Amino acid sequence: MVQELLAVGIGAAAAIAAYSGVAARVVRQYERGLVFRFGRLRKGVRGPGFTMILPFVDRMRKVNMQIVTLPVPAQEGITRDNVTVRVDAVVYFKVVDPANAIIEVEDYRFAVSQMAQTSLRSIIGKSDLDDLLSNREKLNQGLELMIDSPAVGWGVQIDRVEIKDVSLPETMKRSMARQAEADRERRARVINADAELQASKKLAEAAAVMSEQPAALQLRLLQTVVAVAAEKNSTLVLPFPVELLRFLERAAPTPGGAEPAPDPGPAPLDAAPDPGPAPLDAAPDPGPAPLDAAPDPGPEPADPPPEPGADEAAPGPARPGGDEPPA
Numbered sequence: 001m002v003q004e005l006l007a008v009g010i011g012a013a014a015a016i017a018a019y020s021g022v023a024a025r026v027v028r029q030y031e032r033g034l035v036f037r038f039g040r041l042r043k044g045v046r047g048p049g050f051t052m053i054l055p056f057v058d059r060m061r062k063v064n065m066q067i068v069t070l071p072v073p074a075q076e077g078i079t080r081d082n083v084t085v086r087v088d089a090v091v092y093f094k095v096v097d098p099a100n101a102i103i104e105v106e107d108y109r110f111a112v113s114q115m116a117q118t119s120l121r122s123i124i125g126k127s128d129l130d131d132l133l134s135n136r137e138k139l140n141q142g143l144e145l146m147i148d149s150p151a152v153g154w155g156v157q158i159d160r161v162e163i164k165d166v167s168l169p170e171t172m173k174r175s176m177a178r179q180a181e182a183d184r185e186r187r188a189r190v191i192n193a194d195a196e197l198q199a200s201k202k203l204a205e206a207a208a209v210m211s212e213q214p215a216a217l218q219l220r221l222l223q224t225v226v227a228v229a230a231e232k233n234s235t236l237v238l239p240f241p242v243e244l245l246r247f248l249e250r251a252a253p254t255p256g257g258a259e260p261a262p263d264p265g266p267a268p269l270d271a272a273p274d275p276g277p278a279p280l281d282a283a284p285d286p287g288p289a290p291l292d293a294a295p296d297p298g299p300e301p302a303d304p305p306p307e308p309g310a311d312e313a314a315p316g317p318a319r320p321g322g323d324e325p326p327a
Contacts, residue, residue, distance in 0.1 A: 022055035027062065032098045034061045045098055063098035067159055070109065072116045074167070077124035085132065086167040087124055091116045091147065092159040100155030108154050112147070116161070119146040132166050139163060214243075 027033045033046030036059045046060070053060055074088035093112055095101045101108045123143050131139060140161050148158040210216045
């Protein structure tokens with residue numbers, strides 16, 4: 001009798017263990033369980049922990065409640081200003097209603113992915129290239145609103161949408177690079193022109209001060225020489241002012257103590273004009289003498305010197321009055 005009771009107890013325990021093994025379910029902390037009995041959804045959602053279902057009657061479907069990161073494949077489109085671009089994005093979403101996520105849509109992940117691709121193409125066609133490159137925050141908000149509107153009925157909440165990358169054609173990249181380079185060159189020229197204007201004003205003020213004190217120009221020249229000599233250059237170019245040369249020329253004494261002749265200045269306008277070259281009808285050059293001409297007799301002989309003792313005296317220097325000297 002005892003053995004029979006013991007066998008029945010062992011059999012019952014084995015049956016309970018087998019039933020528990022088939023009926024027992026464990027739901028994780030980030031999951032929720034939906035129980036279908038004969039294909040009908042049971043009311044209530046099974047929370048995390050240990051739970052039991054009827055074996056061969058109930059079926060449990062677990063739904064992940066974590067935030068899902070879904071990459072959107074790159075979509076190629078034409079912007080509003082007729083530029084072909086490729087844009088890819090990433091969508092962050094999570095399930096807030098497990099029943100709708102399982103019943104209302106066949107595969108909520110695939111549905112969200114297709115809706116994100118369609119919305120991304122629509123955003124590309126409605127936006128300009130500058131908006132895609134510089135105003136992404138506004139486009140992200142518009143893309144999130146476009147995806148979230150149909151996803152609410154699926155029990156899915158869109159947490160965030162980010163445009164990840166914008167690919168441009170190589171020709172457009174070169175054009176944008178030239179535009180940026182031209183803009184930077186324009187700003188550089190404006191800055192240089194402004195610097196030249198300020199420098200010219202300062203130089204004009206310095207020239208006005210130096211004109212009052214000529215020695216200041218010489219001191220500035222010496223300072224420049226010192227600055228150049230500090231570089232240990234082998235060649236030193238020293239400018240010499242022309243005003244100093246004129247001053248030295250005026251101050252230099254002339255030989256014999258005579259005053260230097262004043263500069264006659266330019267010729268008067270009524271002066272006699274230049275006669276110019278000789279007229280064409282002038283007498284022609286006689287040319288060389290003929291070979292049969294008489295030879296040149298040469299220079300005439302000089303008069304013989306007077307003999308000593310002559311009565312005539314040597315003529316003396318003539319006087320201004322023209323009178324002969326007394327005997």
